[in-house]
Amino acid sequence: xxxxxxxxxxxxxxxxxxxxxxxxxxxxxxxxxxxxxxxxxxxxxxxxxxxxxxxxxxxxxxxxxxxxxxxxxxxxxxxxxxxxxxxxxxxxxxxxxxxxxxxxxxxxxxxxxxxxxxxxxxxxxxxxxxxxxxxxxxxxxxxxxxxxxxxxxxxxxxxxxxxxxxxxxxxxxxxxxxxxxxxxxxxxxxxxxxxxxxxxxxxxxxxxxxxxxxxxxxxxxxxxxxxxxxxxxxxxxxxxxxxxxxxxxxxxxxxxxxxxxxxxxxxxxxxxxxxxxxxxxxxxxxxxxxxxxxxxxxxxxxxxxxxxxxxxxxxxxxxxxxxxxxxxxxxxxxxxxxxxxxxxxxxxxxxxxxxxxxxxxxxxxxxxxxxxxxxxxxxxxxxxxxxxxxxxxxxxxxxxxxxxxxxxxxx
Amino acid sequence: xxxxxxxxxxxxxxxxxxxxxxxxxxxxxxxxxxxxxxxxxxxxxxxxxxxxxxxxxxxxxxxxxxxxxxxxxxxxxxxxxxxxxxxxxxxxxxxxxxxxxxxxxxxxxxxxxxxxxxxxxxxxxxxxxxxxxxxxxxxxxxxxxxxxxxxxxxxxxxxxxxxxxxxxxxxxxxxxxxxxxxxxxxxxxxxxxxxxxxxxxxxxxxxxxxxxxxxxxxxxxxxxxxxxxxxxxxxxxxxxx
Numbered sequence: 001x002x003x004x005x006x007x008x009x010x011x012x013x014x015x016x017x018x019x020x021x022x023x024x025x026x027x028x029x030x031x032x033x034x035x036x037x038x039x040x041x042x043x044x045x046x047x048x049x050x051x052x053x054x055x056x057x058x059x060x061x062x063x064x065x066x067x068x069x070x071x072x073x074x075x076x077x078x079x080x081x082x083x084x085x086x087x088x089x090x091x092x093x094x095x096x097x098x099x100x101x102x103x104x105x106x107x108x109x110x111x112x113x114x115x116x117x118x119x120x121x122x123x124x125x126x127x128x129x130x131x132x133x134x135x136x137x138x139x140x141x142x143x144x145x146x147x148x149x150x151x152x153x154x155x156x157x158x159x160x161x162x163x164x165x166x167x168x169x170x171x172x173x174x175x176x177x178x179x180x181x182x183x184x185x186x187x188x189x190x191x192x193x194x195x196x197x198x199x200x201x202x203x204x205x206x207x208x209x210x211x212x213x214x215x216x217x218x219x220x221x222x223x224x225x226x227x228x229x230x231x232x233x234x235x236x237x238x239x240x241x242x243x244x245x246x247x248x249x250x251x252x253x254x255x256x257x258x259x260x261x262x263x264x265x266x267x268x269x270x271x272x273x274x275x276x277x278x279x280x281x282x283x284x285x286x287x288x289x290x291x292x293x294x295x296x297x298x299x300x301x302x303x304x305x306x307x308x309x310x311x312x313x314x315x316x317x318x319x320x321x322x323x324x325x326x327x328x329x330x331x332x333x334x335x336x337x338x339x340x341x342x343x344x345x346x347x348x349x350x351x352x353x354x355x356x357x358x359x360x361x362x363x364x365x366x367x368x369x370x371x372x373x374x375x376x377x378x379x380x381x382x383x384x385x386x387x388x389x390x391x392x393x394x395x396x397x398x399x400x401x402x403x404x405x406x407x408x409x410x411x
Numbered sequence: 412x413x414x415x416x417x418x419x420x421x422x423x424x425x426x427x428x429x430x431x432x433x434x435x436x437x438x439x440x441x442x443x444x445x446x447x448x449x450x451x452x453x454x455x456x457x458x459x460x461x462x463x464x465x466x467x468x469x470x471x472x473x474x475x476x477x478x479x480x481x482x483x484x485x486x487x488x489x490x491x492x493x494x495x496x497x498x499x500x501x502x503x504x505x506x507x508x509x510x511x512x513x514x515x516x517x518x519x520x521x522x523x524x525x526x527x528x529x530x531x532x533x534x535x536x537x538x539x540x541x542x543x544x545x546x547x548x549x550x551x552x553x554x555x556x557x558x559x560x561x562x563x564x565x566x567x568x569x570x571x572x573x574x575x576x577x578x579x580x581x582x583x584x585x586x587x588x589x590x591x592x593x594x595x596x597x598x599x600x601x602x603x604x605x606x607x608x609x610x611x612x613x614x615x616x617x618x619x620x621x622x623x624x625x626x627x628x629x630x631x632x633x634x635x636x637x638x639x640x641x642x643x644x645x646x647x648x649x650x651x652x
Contacts, residue, residue: 005532016520321516324477325530325577326505328498404477408516 001331010338017311021343024307027300028347028387029354032380034293036355037362039376042286044369049275049282059238059272060133061245063088063231063252066265082227083256083265086210089127089231091255098244101234103130106213112206113178114166121162123179123206125213133234136207141173141188144209148187152211156184160192160203179206182216238272245270297383300347301391308340308395312402319399320407333400340392341385348384352377421489422450423584423616424474428483431469431639435481443469445639446483451618453584456611458619458627460644461636468589470636471620475508475587476500488584505533509578513590515570517562517577523549524558527576534581548576552606568599575606579615586610589620604629 001009014021065083089104106125111118124130128149131137139160148155156177163172172186193202208216214223235244245268252266312319319332356372363370431444443466451457461467472478473485476492477500485492488507495503517526528545536544549555552572562570571591578586588607592600607617608629619630627633633644 001533002535005538009532012520317516318518321518322529322533323501324475324504324510326501326533326581328501328533330498331501331533405472408512 001327001334006334006338007342009335010342013311013315013335013339014342020307024303024343025347025350027303028297028344028384029300029351031293031297031300031387032348032351032384033355033358034296035290035380035383036352036372036376037358038289038293039286039379040359040370040372041362041368042289043371043373043376044363045282046279046286047371048369049279059235059241061233061235061241061248062269062271063233063248064267064269065229066267081265082224082229084228084231085224085226086228087226088252088255089228091251092231092233092248095251096244096247098235098237098240098247099233100236101129101133102231103127103133104210104228104231105130106210106218106229108213108217110179110206110217112162112166114172114175117166119162119165121159121204121206123208123213123217125208125210125217127210129234130207130232133232136193137191139189139191140171141186143188149209149211152209152215154182154184154212154216155187155208157188157190157207158186159190159205159207161201162204162206163189179208179217184208241270241272297387301344301387304340304343304388305391305395307343308336308392309398311339312336312395312399316402316407316410319402320404320410323402323404324408329400332402333396336396336399337389337392340396341388344384344388344392348381348387351384352380355380421452422486423453423488424449424451424485424618426450426473426480426483426485429470429473429480429485430482431466431473431478432481442639444473444480444483447639447641449634449641451616453616454611454614456607456617456619456629456631458621458630458633459636459641460621460624460627460633462622465636466639467620467636470641471587471589471618474585474618475510476503501533505530505581507583507585509575509581509583509586511571511574511578511586511588511591513593515562515567515574515594517570517573519562522559522561523554523565523573526562526573527580530577530580544580545576548580549573551579552576566599567595568602571595571599571603572606575603579610584616586615586617587620588617590622591619592621592623592626600626 063084066081084104086104089102092099093102104127108123109120110123111120128144131143138157141157144153144155144157147153156179158166158172158177166172166177167175172189175186176183177186178184190203190205190207195201210228233244233248235241249264249268253264256265258264322332323329356377359370359372362368363372426447426449429444429447429449430442433439433441433443447470449470459467459470469478473480473492474487476487476495479493479500487503490503492500492503517523518529521529524542524545527548528541531541531544546555546558549558552575554569554572554576557565557569557573562573565573571594575586575591586607591607592603595603604626607619611617611631617630619627621627627644635642635644
């Protein structure tokens with residue numbers, strides 16, 4: 001029996017009981033639609049995380065100073081002792097070629113004042129590479145030039161939030177603001193980055209050159225010469241990250257003369273590791289969503305098997321007759337398998353349409369991120385074919401193994 | 412494909428010591444056939460009689476290649492059946508055997524024409540050719556104007572003629588009929604039997620299974636099954652009428 005003939009016969013048989021066929025398809029329709037919606041939500045969440053990771057800079061390392069010991073032996077926060085210096089940053093830049101960007105920085109809090117407005121914010125005193133490592137882009141104005149960095153000029157770049165708070169719709173570039181009591185000239189504003197990976201407002205910041213910060217902003221605290229709180233590194237290739245981390249640690253231990261066995265007086269934080277944990281959580285969620293969809297598809301498949309078994313029993317005389325007039329076991333198997341496949345594939349097509357519409361609705365009105373692509377649809381189509389094959393095979397085989405004499409004798 | 416057999420004009424059906432035992436070795440053991448020897452030549456019209464339970468249906472299933480013997484041999488048009496698997500036996504039925512059943516066994520949702528054409532869908536014949544041949548077959552049983560009717564819209568005699576057209580569609584050498592007139596009134600039965608005789612004259616081998624001596628009387632040779640054994644009829648045709 002050729003393919004067209006098998007298909008024609010299967011269609012004819014399904015039409016004879018179209019209500020039943022439609023209801024059986026419904027199981028597959030729901031299963032496939034669920035697969036599409038669930039998988040695209042899972043992928044959307046994953047994509048969201050990936051975006052976040054690239055926002056944090058997955059190729060970066062952050063080195064903080066050692067934690068100090070306060071009164072009564074209380075350990076203080078990392079970076080509370082100024083164990084890092086600009087020279088450390090220069091040494092890393094010089095000796096570890098895998099490291100593409102190096103920026104030492106100081107930070108602190110201050111009140112920013114413009115005319116009658118004022119705003120409490122964080123300042124960052126930075127070296128030039130800081131903008132690349134943190135992927136900050138200039139919105140208006142000009143970035144710091146070499147003179148700003150070397151001459152400790154009183155120039156400031158405002159984050160979007162600070163600009164909005166102090167200037168509203170006015171252009172801040174060229175205006176003078178006070179950081180604490182020191183007047184600064186606004187040379188540029190930053191493009192907004194929005195919320196950070198941990199919920200904070202990344203745009204609530206002002207940036208000044210490192211030396212400016214040391215001389216004008218770090219206040220009364222006497223800093224050791226050249227001291228910085230943090231050194232941020234950007235590695236050219238993500239694959240070099242852990243190698244670079246080892247190199248940096250070795251270099252700093254050597255420079256700080258730390259004996260083998262002694263604790264580091266600095267700590268290196270690898271954001272990729274932090275993010276990996278989050279990624280794992282998301283992956284688990286995707287897996288769960290997929291499992292729910294998979295289960296509904298299995299239920300649909302069981303429906304197909306159930307109906308096909310009923311159909312074999314009902315049509316046992318027809319099977320016997322077809323065998324008597326010359327249908328071989330293979331022909332009978334093909335016929336029943338084709339019926340199961342048709343049910344699941346028609347269900348698959350409708351389910352894909354419904355699933356795509358559902359995913360688009362979730363993207364439009366739901367609060368979940370959705371990533372719908374050809375891969376998801378292909379996966380669903382593959383599932384619907386596999387469901388028909390898997391759950392249709394047993395009834396088809398059962399039909400093909402019938403004894404024609406017995407089958408014809410049934411009433 | 413049956414060049415040798417046709418050339419030789421040997422028996423189309425030849426069995427030797429055919430035995431069939433059901434549920435062998437258990438308490439429910441039934442010996443349906445006890446060594447049946449039978450030879451039927453091409454173009455013969457043979458009736459096999461016997462009461463129910465005598466084994467005549469088993470013999471028909473055997474001749475029709477639906478079943479395989481427990482022991483003994485059966486050559487259908489020169490092919491030894493015991494050596495064939497289910498797929499090969501199906502192919503043989505497709506090529507050489509047409510069945511006519513007491514209950515017609517037409518598929519109720521198909522038209523008469525589609526019922527007649529159905530076996531050919533397993534023979535890789537194009538749809539156009541199939542429909543053409545199905546029309547011709549219906550024509551030969553005098554039902555061409557009923558081609559589009561469903562079985563439910565036909566009388567018993569008409570349904571049986573559709574079933575005969577279906578049995579003939581692949582031009583089989585052997586036509587097996589199991590109580591073909593059992594469900595018909597006697598006048599319609601006569602028509603069917605006349606049709607069988609015509610087919611015999613067209614060189615088909617017709618084997619008729621019946622328990623009715625009047626029906627059997629139309630055949631050229633009559634055999635009787637008794638307790639699984641086959642005997643030439645003791646009563647000459649018509650003696651009981």
